[in-house]
Amino acid sequence: MSDSAPQVSRGDEYVVFYVGGPYDGQNDKRISTDGTWETEITVIAAVDGKETQLVYVSPVAREVGEQVQVTYTWDQSDSDPLEALDERGEE
Numbered sequence: 001m002s003d004s005a006p007q008v009s010r011g012d013e014y015v016v017f018y019v020g021g022p023y024d025g026q027n028d029k030r031i032s033t034d035g036t037w038e039t040e041i042t043v044i045a046a047v048d049g050k051e052t053q054l055v056y057v058s059p060v061a062r063e064v065g066e067q068v069q070v071t072y073t074w075d076q077s078d079s080d081p082l083e084a085l086d087e088r089g090e091e
Contacts, residue, residue: 006063021074
């Protein structure tokens, strides 16, 4: 068994896992557009009808069977503040 990073080719699908923040425990699938996975993912989430941007970084990839799985960690400092969501749009 090798410790080398898994490989994806352009057009390959990989699974994304989110750790921390509002998307903690969620997953989705992405398609590689350039033969690698993204270094950062920004997710637009609606909370109480208001949109917020959540930034996930620090990808860690591994291969399980023939599937590449990439785990991203929530970057709270680069994400929109969550505690202010209920005050957005109000004056």
